[in-house]
Amino acid sequence: MNAAGAAPGAYGPHARKEDARFIRGAGTFVDDVALTGMLHGAVLRSPLAHARITGLDISAAAAHPKVEAVITGQMLAEQGLAWMPTLSGDVQAVLATDKVRFQGQEVAFVVAQDRYSARDALELITVDYEPLPPLIDAKRALLDGAPLIRDDQPGRTTNHIFDWEAGDLQATDAAFAGADVVVARDLVYPRSHPAPLETCGVVADSDRITGKLTVWATSQAPHVHRTLYATFLGLPEHKIRVISPDIGGGFGSKVPLYPGYLCAIVASMRTARPVKWVEDRSENLMATAFARDYHMHGEIAATRDGRILGLRASVLADHGAFNATAQPSRFPAGFFSVFTGSYDVPAAHCQVRAVYTNKAPGGVAYACSFRVTEAVYLVERLVDALAIELGADPVRLRMRNLLRPEQFPYRSPTGWEYDSGDYPRTLAVALQTAGYDDLRREQAERRGRGELMGIGVSCFTDAVGAGPRAHMDILGLGMADGAELRVHPTGKAVLAVSCQTQGQGHETTFAQIVAAELGLSADDVEVVHGDTDRTPFGLGTYGSRSTPVSGAAAVVAARRVRERARIVAGAMLEVSPQDLAWTGGRWQVRGDPGRSVGIPAIAMAAHSALDLPDGIEGHLDDKAVYNPPNLTFPNGAYICVVDVDPGTGVVTVRRFIAVDDCGVRINPMIVAGQVHRGLADGLGIALMQEISFDADGNCLSGSFMDYLLPTAVECPSFELAETVTPCPHHPIGAKGIGESATVGSPAAVVNAVIDALRPLGVTHIDMPMTPANVWLAIEAARARDGRE
Amino acid sequence: MRITVIVNGASHTREVEPRLLLIHFLRDDLGLTGSHWGCDTSNCGACVVWLDETPVKSCTVLAAMADGHRVRTVEDLERGGVLDPVQQGFTECHGLQCGFCTPGMMMTARALLDRNPNPTAAQVREALSGQICRCTGYENIVRSVLWASARQAEADPARPGGPALDGRGPA
Ligand code: FES
Ligand code: FES
Numbered sequence: 001m002n003a004a005g006a007a008p009g010a011y012g013p014h015a016r017k018e019d020a021r022f023i024r025g026a027g028t029f030v031d032d033v034a035l036t037g038m039l040h041g042a043v044l045r046s047p048l049a050h051a052r053i054t055g056l057d058i059s060a061a062a063a064h065p066k067v068e069a070v071i072t073g074q075m076l077a078e079q080g081l082a083w084m085p086t087l088s089g090d091v092q093a094v095l096a097t098d099k100v101r102f103q104g105q106e107v108a109f110v111v112a113q114d115r116y117s118a119r120d121a122l123e124l125i126t127v128d129y130e131p132l133p134p135l136i137d138a139k140r141a142l143l144d145g146a147p148l149i150r151d152d153q154p155g156r157t158t159n160h161i162f163d164w165e166a167g168d169l170q171a172t173d174a175a176f177a178g179a180d181v182v183v184a185r186d187l188v189y190p191r192s193h194p195a196p197l198e199t200c201g202v203v204a205d206s207d208r209i210t211g212k213l214t215v216w217a218t219s220q221a222p223h224v225h226r227t228l229y230a231t232f233l234g235l236p237e238h239k240i241r242v243i244s245p246d247i248g249g250g251f252g253s254k255v256p257l258y259p260g261y262l263c264a265i266v267a268s269m270r271t272a273r274p275v276k277w278v279e280d281r282s283e284n285l286m287a288t289a290f291a292r293d294y295h296m297h298g299e300i301a302a303t304r305d306g307r308i309l310g311l312r313a314s315v316l317a318d319h320g321a322f323n324a325t326a327q328p329s330r331f332p333a334g335f336f337s338v339f340t341g342s343y344d345v346p347a348a349h350c351q352v353r354a355v356y357t358n359k360a361p362g363g364v365a366y367a368c369s370f371r372v373t374e375a376v377y378l379v380e381r382l383v384d385a386l387a388i389e390l391g392a393d394p395v396r397l398r399m400r401n402l403l404r405p406e407q408f409p410y411r412s413p414t415g416w417e418y419d420s421g422d423y424p425r426t427l428a429v430a431l432q433t434a435g436y437d438d439l440r441r442e443q444a445e446r447r448g449r450g451e452l453m454g455i456g457v458s459c460f461t462d463a464v465g466a467g468p469r470a471h472m473d474i475l476g477l478g479m480a481d482g483a484e485l486r487v488h489p490t491g492k493a494v495l496a497v498s499c500q501t502q503g504q505g506h507e508t509t510f511a512q513i514v515a516a517e518l519g520l521s522a523d524d525v526e527v528v529h530g531d532t533d534r535t536p537f538g539l540g541t542y543g544s545r546s547t548p549v550s551g552a553a554a555v556v557a558a559r560r561v562r563e564r565a566r567i568v569a570g571a572m573l574e575v576s577p578q579d580l581a582w583t584g585g586r587w588q589v590r591g592d593p594g595r596s597v598g599i600p601a602i603a604m605a606a607h608s609a610l611d612l613p614d615g616i617e618g619h620l621d622d623k624a625v626y627n628p629p630n631l632t633f634p635n636g637a638y639i640c641v642v643d644v645d646p647g648t649g650v651v652t653v654r655r656f657i658a659v660d661d662c663g664v665r666i667n668p669m670i671v672a673g674q675v676h677r678g679l680a681d682g683l684g685i686a687l688m689q690e691i692s693f694d695a696d697g698n699c700l701s702g703s704f705m706d707y708l709l710p711t712a713v714e715c716p717s718f719e720l721a722e723t724v725t726p727c728p729h730h731p732i733g734a735k736g737i738g739e740s741a742t743v744g745s746p747a748a749v750v751n752a753v754i755d756a757l758r759p760l761g762v763t764h765i766d767m768p769m770t771p772a773n774v775w776l777a778i779e780a781a782r783a784r785d786g787r788e
Numbered sequence: 789m790r791i792t793v794i795v796n797g798a799s800h801t802r803e804v805e806p807r808l809l810l811i812h813f814l815r816d817d818l819g820l821t822g823s824h825w826g827c828d829t830s831n832c833g834a835c836v837v838w839l840d841e842t843p844v845k846s847c848t849v850l851a852a853m854a855d856g857h858r859v860r861t862v863e864d865l866e867r868g869g870v871l872d873p874v875q876q877g878f879t880e881c882h883g884l885q886c887g888f889c890t891p892g893m894m895m896t897a898r899a900l901l902d903r904n905p906n907p908t909a910a911q912v913r914e915a916l917s918g919q920i921c922r923c924t925g926y927e928n929i930v931r932s933v934l935w936a937s938a939r940q941a942e943a944d945p946a947r948p949g950g951p952a953l954d955g956r957g958p959a
Contacts, residue, residue, distance in 0.1 A: 015879055022887030023875040025822015025862035029888065032821035115812070116805065197826045197834055197888040197922045248824070248888030249922045281827040503886030503923045673882050676925035704831035704920070712913040712926035 010516030013669035016508045017523075018246075018501070027246040030201040031278045033216045038203070039068055041264050041277035042118035044108040044125050045287065046100035049358040049697020050135070050147070053096060053107070055128030061110055064124060066117035068271050071109040071263060073097035081266065083152075084232055087224075087256055087474055088332065090161075090323035091152075092361060094259045100129070101149055101321035102360050103697050104286035109263035111275055134358040134697035135159065138295055138318040141355045149321055149356045159356040161323050166337035166414040167312075167349035175310030175347040179301035183385045188766045189374050191293040191318070191359070191691040193285050193701075194366035195709060196502070198248020200288055201278030202261045204268040211239050213268075217261055219244045220254040221540025223498055224477060226532045228257055233265065244530035250502035251742075252365030253289045255326040255542050282702040289326070289362030290691055293318035294374045300382040306392050308401045310347040311340055313378055317354040317363065324361035326542070327370040328472040328479065334370030335463045335631075337414040341379035342423050342459040342635060343401040348413040358697045367678060367742035369462050369543055376460040380747035381764075384456075384754065388763060394457050394751070395431060399424060402459065409728070416463060418633045419735070420725040421661055427459060430637040430659040433721045439641060447759055452644035456752025457637070460744035464736045465548025465632040474539060480627040481545075482536025483553035485514060485561050487620040489607040491600025493520060495557070496528040498538020499550040504738060505670045506546060510554055512666050513732065517558035518565075518599045519585020536623065544634070544736035547666070548727075553626035555731040560622035565602040567616045572597055572605050632727045632735035636660040638679075640748040644756040649775030651753055653683050657719045658745070663727040663735035671737050672720055678741020679718050684710040685742075686749035690768045761785070791855035795820065796864035804851050810844075811835045813851035814861060822862040822891045826920070833919025836892035837861045843899045845918075862891035865898065873936040873943070874898050883932030885923035892919055897933045906937055 021027050058070040073095035076082040083091040096107050108125055112118035135141045135149060141159040149159050176182055203216040213235060219225050222242040230237035247254065264277040279288070294315055301310040317333065319325060327334045333352035340348045364370055383401075387394040402423040403410055410418040430436075439455050446453045469478030484496045495514050501507065511525035528534050538550060562582065569587035570577035573595055580587045588596035597605075599620075606612070606620040641655040656679050665671050688708040691701045701707040726733025746767065753769050754762060760781040765773055792801040795818060802817055814820045814837065825847055826834035835847040838860040846859075865872040874897045877883060884890040893916060900907060900915040907915070912933045913926065921929060 016882065018887070019879045019884060022884055022890050023871070023878050023894065024866055025820075025891045027822075027887050029821075029824070031815075031825070034816075034819070115816075116807070195922060197832060197886070197920060198824070199826070247886060248826075249886045251922070281829070281832075503884075505885065669882050673885055673924060673928060676927040677885065677923050678925075680925035703829045704827045705829050709920050709922070711917045711920060712930065713917040715913075715926045717909070717930070718925060718927050 010512050010522060011666050014508055014512055014522055014667055016505045017511065018505065018507045029198055029246050029248055030203060030216050030218050033203045033245065035203065035205060035274040038274040038276055039111045039113060039271060040115045040118045041109055041111050041267055041275050042122055043106050043260055043263065043283065044110065044122045045283065046096065046103060046105040046107055048100055048129050048131055049103045050101060050132040051129035052099050052132060053127060054130050056108065057126045058108060060124035061121040064112070064117065064121045066113040067110060067121045068113065069111040069267055071095065071267060076266065081262065084257060084262055085228065086322055086324035087326040088323045089329060089475065092322035092324055094262050098152060102358050103699050104283065104360060106259040109267060111267045111271060136357060136359065136693050136695060136697050138316050138355050138357055141357050149358060161319055161354040161356060162332050163351065163353050164333045165349065165351040168347060168413065169349045171347040172310050172312050172349040176299070176301040176312070179309045180304040181386070181389055182299055182301045183382065183389045184297065184299045185381055185385050185764060187296045187298060187378060187381055189292040189294040189296065189377055190767055192291045192366055192685055192689050193691050193707065194251035194253045194291060195285065195707065196249030196251055196253060199279045199281060199284040200254060200258055200260065202264045203274055203276045204264040205274040206265065206268040206272065208272045212241065213239060213265065214241045214243065215265065216243045216245055218247055218254045220250045220500060220502060220542050222500060222530060222532050223537045224474060224540055225257060227477060241533045244500045247500065247502040251367050252291070252326065252542050254502065255540065256289055256324055258288060281704060285691065285707055286699045286702045287360050289365040290360055291363065291366035291368055292374060293363060296374065296378050298378045298382050300386050302386055306390055306397050306400050308343055308345050311345050311379065311382065312348065313339060313350040315350065315352040317352055318357050318359065319354050319363050320357060320359040320361040322361040325364040327364045328466055329474055330471065331370065334364055336371040336375050338372055338412065338416050338461065338463045339375035339379055340412050340414065341376055342403060342461045344403050344407065345413060359693060367681060367739040369464050369739045369743055372462050373743050376743050377747045380458045380751065384751045385763065395436065398427060398457065398459055402427065417630055418461060419630060419727050419729060421633065421635045422723055422725050423459065423635060426635065426659050426661055426723045427637040429721050429723060430639050430657055433659065433719055434639045434657045436639070452646055452756040454642045454644065454752040454754070454756025456640040456748045456750065456755055458744050458748035458751060459637045461633050461635045462544065462740050462743050463631050463633055464544035464739065465628055466543050466545055467628060467631055469627045477539060479539050480625050481538030481550040481553045482623065482625045483550060483557045484536050484623040485557040485621060487561060487599060487603045489604050491520065491524065491603045493518065493525045494528060495525060495554055496535045497550045497554060498535050499541040499546040500530040502541065504541065504546060504674065505667065509547065509667050509670055510551065513551055513554050514558045517555060517562060520599055544738040547734045548632045548730060548736045549626055549628055551734060552628065552731050553624045556624035556626055557622050560624060561620060564616060564620060564622060565599055567613055568602045568606045569597045571610060571613050572602065629729045632663065632730060634660065634662040634735040634737060634740045636740055636744050638744050638748040640752040642749070642752040642756055644753060644774060646778060649771040649778060651687055651769055651774060653716050653749065655719065656716055658741060659721045659723060660737065660740055661723045661725055662737040662740060663730065664724065664733035666734060674737045675720055675741045676718050678739065679745050680710050680715050681742040682745025682749055683715060686746045686767050686769055688768050688770060789852060791852055793854045794858045796861060806850070806852055808851040810846040810849040810851045810854050814846060820861050820863055824888055824891060826888065831920065833892045833896065834889055836895045836919065838895060838899065843896050862894060865894060872898060873939040874901065874933065876939065877932035877936035881928050881932040881935050883924065883928045889919065889921040893921065893929055897936065900933070901937055901940065905941065909934060
């Protein structure tokens with residue numbers, strides 16, 4: 001651990017402070033907020049994927065005795081509010097005025113005295129639609145003569161959004177031309193949805209007298225939302241307070257602004273009453289940020305003896321009806337270009353083409369680290385495909401090509417600078433934990449009996465902690481985070497941070513961070529977050545950026561407080577501050593262990609009548625804004641063991657081994673919990689989760705009956721281990737962990753299933769590998785065998 | 789219609805619409821917001837409470853159906869300032885992250901341990917299989933329930949399933 005001067009014992013497993021309220025049912029989630037006179041909103045949504053609105057009659061709804069207001073797109077247009085900015089520089093309809101562009105799009109907003117009446121009134125609105133041909137397939141959206149989805153944009157003639165590329169095309173083509181072996185795969189990373197257990201919602205309270213707008217929202221980025229509300233609504237920013245109370249999971253889906261939030265705000269302004277809107281589950285699955293929908297063609301080039309020479313990829317990205325992805329603005333395909341993964345690949349090139357379709361907007365969500373999920377899946381599937389082609393063991397092939405510790409900091413062929421890692425050791429720990437050789441022996445025996453057992457490996461490198469403000473901003477807001485730390489006279493501290501917990505345990509981890517720097521107990525540090533009136537500015541919690549960015553800000557603020565404390569301690573001990581050393585969590589006179597003072601005594605002195613030296617005003621507090629010098633690169637090696645039932649196609653995940661290097665671990669208990677979550681994600685995404693559509697654009701996955709999520713029965717007991725290479729540029733060496741397992745694990749599951757089906761000659765099945773999809777692949781392989 | 793429901797030991801009489809769901813009666817009418825709502829289709833279990841002694845998904849029960857019955861919610865797990873072993877287990881074993889599924893998980897776990905004080909990990913998984921957690925991968929939820937099982941056996945060795953017995957609780 002390189003936490004210079006960290007008090008012993010501050011890092012380590014520590015029961016979470018936030019649990020006390022949650023185990024008593026005493027959390028405050030958005031839907032728990034109840035204000036006097038509060039009204040309830042409901043959204044009328046489009047039943048069609050693509051249609052022109054030719055008529056809208058709200059009169060019956062408005063006449064409902066319990067309805068207080070009905071808002072339409074036309075009314076918003078009169079205020080200039082019908083279209084809102086997205087996080088990708090596009091616009092999105094708040095309420096449709098001209099056309100609907102996906103099934104579930106917002107058309108009208110009803111505000112009533114209670115939830116049930118608001119729903120009742122939706123039934124009383126009539127909308128006349130003139131159906132237009134829906135575009136569901138991203139490839140067809142690019143064909144000549146395809147219906148134009150975004151005819152709201154003047155001059156637009158196609159559904160193409162952007163082309164983006166990274167890497168050296170010429171060098172990559174040369175590497176491929178000189179290779180012994182080239183293997184290609186077409187891979188679909190299907191549309192998925194993070195489906196946090198709490199759906200999105202808001203309580204908007206516009207105070208007519210003070211002009212203050214208070215918004216309780218399911219927001220992962222309250223400060224960003226405040227700035228967007230200020231610019232979009234034309235309200236002074238100091239009159240807007242965004243509160244993210246307890247959040248029931250986010251996983252990226254609570255980063256964007258949603259039309260429902262704005263409707264509730266407008267409705268509160270119109271009615272001068274607080275307005276609550278909470279979407280139901282089908283609204284959540286059909287209309288809020290989906291994830292992935294990447295259609296990838298990947299190629300890998302290698303020598304006959306298994307040295308990887310090059311990688312290239314071309315991707316068609318389905319962004320839905322509005323480009324509303326949430327990522328650093330100059331990275332329209334996120335960090336996909338980190339797709340060379342954990343390997344020493346001399347040449348690489350990727351290109352991404354994005355299109356509009358008649359589907360819900362989104363794309364960057366679900367713990368994806370801005371598309372690193374897609375990148376890792378691509379490279380890990382290609383390496384396995386190469387292993388099949390070469391007849392090599394997938395582990396030995398990986399070991400041969402993994403980056404070696406002495407190559408760090410490593411400059412990747414697409415321009416990333418990886419910070420640190422010991423990839424071969426991480427994979428070795430995974431192999432040992434799994435008992436890899438024994439597993440291969442068992443597999444051989446079972447194959448002899450006609451059983452389908454598979455072992456899948458995935459090595460990954462994540463890219464998180466966005467990011468350096470010179471390169472990374474969202475709509476011009478640089479991705480640096482503030483932190484403010486106050487130590488009260490009795491030595492109890494309050495840390496205010498801009499990032500917001502949705503279950504990650506910041507109230508505990510961040511207290512431990514400060515405690516370690518100041519020699520306090522974590523129980524004596526209170527963490528304030530999720531309230532723009534009480535916290536410094538920062539970009540929020542997503543992309544595993546809390547500990548890398550806000551955590552670093554907290555460290556820097558704490559170290560500044562410690563330096564101030566040193567001056568006070570010098571006055572108290574009547575020595576020069578230079579003669580003091582920070583030892584065991586106290587300022588101690590060098591060479592005289594008997595003379596020392598801790599932060600509580602110093603804090604009291606700093607607030608007292610003590611004659612303070614020049615350069616210090618009294619009290620004990622400080623703040624910091626942390627602008628990270630680089631991203632951090634957590635990494636790991638995962639092994640999944642599956643059994644496939646040849647009769648039904650059912651895949652059972654028997655074991656899941658995860659070895660993660662997230663740098664220094666502040667609270668290993670919380671780190672492990674984050675990994676568990678991501679492994680369940682990998683299992684779910686690989687085997688069951690998909691947001692799918694029929695040819696008319698009807699969403700076929702609008703409920704938990706159809707959008708299947710893993711339960712306790714599908715998940716095995718996870719086996720974790722770790723390696724630790726501290727991040728050299730982070731003040732305490734931490735790299736972040738929140739998304740690692742979601743990024744790394746789906747490929748391990750897919751590789752395991754394909755490995756199980758190897759004897760049948762199956763080389764690829766797209767996710768989700770449902771029993772039906774697996775069974776069909778088995779049947780097709782058998783039919784092929786029969787013919788041959 | 790007028791209903792009377794004994795919730796966490798206290799009797800509440802209210803005028804309600806016949807269609808009112810029990811989850812909304814608890815949350816909106818009684819202000820007991822510990823029980824959550826997470827889906828439209830009875831799949832997630834964020835809303836699990838007890839109707840008399842049986843865990844039910846309160847989004848799938850009409851408030852009217854609870855008329856004359858007892859309901860127990862997460863707010864009643866802690867009694868006399870003492871946490872239920874299940875609550876302690878969830879804290880000890882990091883059985884929760886966002887906390888949204890937690891009340892429902894704990895109510896099911898409490899009911900399981902009342903019927904089977906010494907379940908296996910597989911039995912715990914089976915008991916929770918009608919509920920969804922998006923944060924924990926279930927690993928630590930299972931450990932939490934097993935921890936609670938061990939703790940209550942320790943605290944009350946005479947209890948069925950305690951160490952004095954053969955380790956197999958009633959079916
Ligand atoms: S809200 Fe009751 S099961 Fe989901
Ligand atoms: S702790 Fe978040 S859903 Fe279970």
